[in-house]
Amino acid sequence: MARITLSRLAHSYLPNPADEAQFALKEMTHVWRDGGAYALLGASGCGKTTLLNIISGLLRPSQGRVLFGETDVTDLPTEARDIAQVFQFPVVYDTMTVRENLAFPLRNRGKAPGYIAARVAEIAAMIGMEAVLDRKARGLTADAKQKISLGRGMVREDVNAILFDEPLTVIDPHMKWELRTQLKALHRQFGHTMIYVTHDQTEALTFADQVVVMHDGRVVQTGTPEELFEAPAHTFVGYFIGSPGMNLLDARVEGRRAHLRGGTVELGAAYPALEGRVRIGIRPEYVALTEGPGLPVSIRRVEDVGRHRIVRAELSGAPIDIVAEEGERLPAEPRVVFAPEKINVYADDWRVEGEAA
Amino acid sequence: MEKTQNNRAWFLVLPMLVIVAFSAVIPLMTVVNYSVNDTFGRNEFFWAGLEWFDETLRSERLWSALGRNALFSAIILAIEVPLGIFVALHMPKKGFWASFCLVVMALPLLVPFNVVGTIWQIFARTDIGLLGHTLWSLGIDYNYTANPLHAWLTIIVMDVWHWTSLVALLCYAALQSIPEAYYQAAKIDQASRWKVFRYIELPKMKGVLVIAILLRFMDSFMIYTEPFVVTGGGPGNSTTFLSIDLVKMAVGQFDLGPAAAFSIMYFLVILLVSWVFYTVMTNMDKEEGV
CATH class of the missing domain: 2.40.50.140 (Nucleic acid-binding proteins)
Structure with a gap:
């Protein structure tokens, strides 16, 4: 586990960006406290996913550095970063059973079978899938698959951070609430740094201690839900948080x-x-x-x-x-x-x- | 609830049935007719019963051609399927080189079969062929017209050249349909290259691989034109496959009865093997789906 520092970070999807408008992510310096539960909130297309992919190493930033603790990981590939990420749409290994899916990240890291079994049982209980552990993942519904994706993200204990990229989009509202509560409980229990990307303010405000609001490739405000409500630093925050907006x-x-x-x-x-x-x-x-x-x-x-x-x-x-x-x-x-x-x-x-x- | 019966729909199927009847069913029945009769031309037929079938089944000739053909199909499947997958995995995913590769890969598929045969017939000649002459100059005693092994090697290499593209293109299409998130998740999960192939790419390619294997099996089991042009079935009978043998029998020797019996059994073998293939593959699918 580590503090994550983004130092003078910026990203453009073009090879030679001419001006600031061509940057998907404008230059920013930001520190994610070790063990914090953050929500990254913003409208679609504001650069949330870009930022997340830079942290996990799926994307290399055009400029700036990414630090885990004191280590510069900008040039490290995803595999070497010890990070978990859950994507917006379910990614499951179809030919494996649910159990094998959950065990996959641990097996790849050569953990002991006993430990894997215990961990898988624990996660299965958390996502409510003990009954279907030995079924192939292929035949399951979309929200069951997404629960498996979530489970795979949470199964490792030694991660630097867990990143969630709008993970509950495909899940029905009741289950959404329950899973969010469990994520929160998991955070309290293990103290992983968690970054939760969403465009849903309710999700953001109930999940996080710190909400980071992004607008047009920029972090416009970081604060507690109360701060965002009482003193929005930018008109976008005022308009985006609260129903109706400011x-x-x-x-x-x-x-x-x-x-x-x-x-x-x-x-x-x-x-x-x-x-x-x-x-x-x-x-x-x-x-x-x-x-x-x-x-x-x-x-x-x-x-x-x-x-x-x-x-x-x-x-x-x-x-x-x-x-x-x-x-x-x-x-x-x-x-x-x-x-x-x-x-x-x-x-x-x-x-x-x-x-x- | 009562379902409305409306048999007028059959009229819509009728044109298709007529076409199929003239293009497939009626010619096939002619073959059936020949296979149970003896004829000396002039439209005179003498009932022969199952005599031709009996004779063909006992003939050494049919069995050895069948054996050669089965071996040929097995060899080219064993080469083309893994090679096609390998090529598909290494093709560029987008940009100019992706289109370039696609066009180059499609070229052999567009060449008429007899031209493929001619190309290789010349290519492998030791006097003027690039391949043959090069091998000969290197001191290798290569001669596909006299050495059965060389004839086989030439035909196998030719078939691999001709058809690996098909497997590769089908697999490539399947690979292109895998969302990027799967590869990203695999990186997060620290999956090795082999595991990415085994658990992400292979399952996605399975459907098209069934089609590719079926197509390649049927085509190679019916192969005629290319070996006929390159080796003419020789040296001796060493590259005489079922089709070549059948044509010799029917057109060369004018043994219409035995040739018809041969055709029907040939047809049934292909039908049977394809059916077994398909059933096994789809059943594997079902078991996994549970």
């Missing part, structure tokens, strides 16, 4: 005040003069409907999502989402107020830290 409103910020088209709101901190496109971000959870003083909105529609309702409204022509309690009466002339300390300020998509109040 409201972003064009504003002119002066000191502790933000002037919107529909009026002025108080901010939780003072801000210096800002360059570029300035917007304030406020979570729908922190927007309250009121009949008293506030900014006038017009309600477009109301979606009932069970625990609460989502009010889709417009504030001087800009869309704004509001989370309203179940049973809360909607005012006839609705106005909104923002919780000042929950407002984030963005200049050209990046969050600006306010000066202490």
Whole structure:
């Protein structure tokens, strides 16, 4: 087990990239703590899989180094890196039985038969496949096959890290939840470094202690689920995390005040003069409907999502989402107020830290 | 639930049945007719019963041709299948050289059989042939027209040259259909090159290998044109395979009755062996699928 360091890493699929736009992965330096459970979250095509394949050595980065602990492994092939990776679509060895599939990574490393048998039994119990251990893998369903892939990824105890590349895509929702819980338990038990790639925020937030959000080939924020929710470092994080995403409103910020088209709101901190496109971000959870003083909105529609309702409204022509309690009466002339300390300020998509109040 | 019966569908099958009748069934029946009659031409037939079958089954000639043919098929299968797999594994996967290899590999398959025979007949000649003359110049007493072993070697090398591409191309197609993730997973699992072949590539190629083996068996068991052009069945009878023998009997000697009986048994042998092959291979599949 080891800390994984990516140092000034960048990757392009073209042999001679001319400018930054041709890099699938923009230059980054990032440290994955030993024993951390990370989720790598981002929209499809943002470079998550590229990053994962660089860590496992399936891809050689165009520039930069990869370090496991203090060892530079950039030039080591996958086989020499002692890493486990589970892919998006099931990869099983069709002609082998389930048991042989699970034992395969251990056999290839020449482990003792007794140890292999014990380990396979343990993993089979974890993925709930004891009953079918002696069946050929070929005849199984897609989600059973994916469980075998997961099992093969977890069967080794001495790995540097376990990488999951959207592993639960083909698994049905109930099983998804259960497997994620087991992965989490496994992490607590063995303390492997785990990196879990997903585009599903629920998956990311429930699995990881640290969520790494990627956007357009760049890591835009690393933090706990709470940090990502309360203080998104980039408008993409605000929009991508949370359901619905953060409201972003064009504003002119002066000191502790933000002037919107529909009026002025108080901010939780003072801000210096800002360059570029300035917007304030406020979570729908922190927007309250009121009949008293506030900014006038017009309600477009109301979606009932069970625990609460989502009010889709417009504030001087800009869309704004509001989370309203179940049973809360909607005012006839609705106005909104923002919780000042929950407002984030963005200049050209990046969050600006306010000066202490 | 009642199923609607609609027999009009048979009319759609009818044209195909008519074509098959004229192209296969009726000619075959003619052969059957010849095999149980004696004829001296002029459309006069005398019932002979199973006499021709009896005679053919007792004839040394049929059995030795069958033996030679079986040996030939076994040898070329033993060479072409592993060699084809080997070639397929080493062909480039993409880019210019992949297309280049495909075209080069397809060339021998496009050459008409008698031309293949002619090419090798000349190629192996010791006076003007590149191969023959080279061997002769190296001091090897190579002569495919006089030495049965040399005749065999020439024909086997020719067949390997002609048909290994088929096996290789079929395997190549199967290999191309393996998703990259399988190779990546094998690297993660630290599988050796042999294990990648054994557990990923071979299972994927199995389906096409069954087809390739069947095709190569049937074709080699029916081989006629190439050895006929190169050796004419000689020296002596050493490269006289079943087809060559059959043509000698039917056209050379005009023994239509025995030749027809021979044809029918020949046909049944190929049918039987192919059926056994196919059944065994598909059953292996089923057992594994459980």
